[in-house]
Amino acid sequence: MGYTAADTAQKHERILDQSIRLFRERGFAAVSVNEVMKTAGLTHGPFYNHFESKEALMAESLTREFQRATGDFDKLPATEKGVAKYVDYYLSKQHRDDFAGGCLVAALSSEVRQQEQVRAPFTEQLKGLIQKLATRFPWRSRRSARGDAIHLYSTIVGAVILARAVNDDKFSQEILDEVRSRVG
Template structure:
C-alpha cells in the first residue's frame, strides 16, 4: 500500500469514527447502522470492514473519541479562576441540551453503556471516559485538598450534572426543561 493509500485509509478511518461518535450520541447504537455511519462519513458501506472488525469495535472507539472531544474542549478550564461556574454554565445551557451529537458523552451514552455487555468495547470505553471526566472535575479549582473528599464531591457533582441534562433533554424545549437547567445551574454554582 502506497503512502497516499495509507494516508487515505487513515483519513477515512478518522472520518468514520468522528461520524459514529456524533451519530451514537444523537441516536444511540440501535439507531445507527453501518450504512448510516459510512454515509455520514461520505464513504460507501462496502469499505467498512477494511477499517473495523465489527460494529462493536467501532462503537468502543467512537465512545472513546466522544469523551476525548469533550475533554479537549474543556481542558483549558482547569487553571482559570471561575472555571467551575463557567463549566456548569456551559454544561447546563440550552445549547448543550439541544446539541447531543457534539455534547457530553456521559449523558448521551450512559444508557448505551448500561445496555452493553460487560465485555463490550463501548462499556469499557465509557468507564474509562467517565474516569477521565471525574479526574477533570477533581482538577478544577474549588475542591478540597483532600483527594478522597475531592473525588467524592466530583462524583456527586457529575451525577447531578448528568442527571439534570438528561432530564432537560427528556422534557424537550418545555418550560420545565429550562427550569431544570436554571435551578441546578444555580444550585451547583453556589457549592464551590
C-alpha cells in the same frame, strides 16, 4: 489506485466523527453501519478495514470523544471561575438542545449498559474524565476532590438528561436553572 496511510487515517477519523454524532443523536441501535459509512462519504465495503464490528466502532468512537471532552477541561482556567464556566455551558439551553454534538454521557449512558463491549471503555474513560475534573479545578479539599467531582458531574449530567426528556420547555429550563443555582 491505492490509498496512502494518511488517506486511510483521514477516512478513519471521518467515520469516527460521523458515528459519534449519529450515536449521540439517535442511539446505538438506531444507527446502522451502512448509514455511518454513507454519512462519512464512504461505501459500506471498507468498514471492516477500519473496525472489527459495529461494537468496536462504538467503543472507539466513545473513547475518542471522551478524550476530546476531557481535554476540553484544559481550555478552561484551573479556577472556581473555570468550573463555573463549564457548568454554565453544560446546563445551557444550547447544550441541552445539541443532541448530535452535546455530551455523549448524557446521550448514551442508558444505552451503554446494554452494550457489554462498550462498558469497559466507557468506564475507563469516565474515570479519566472524573480524575481530570478532580485534579484540574479547586474543590473544598484535596481529600474530597474526587467525591466532589463525581457529585458535580453526576448532577449536571442528570439535569441534562431530564431536561431533554420532558416535553415542557419551561419545566426543562427550570431543571437546568435549579441545578445551576445549587451546584454553581
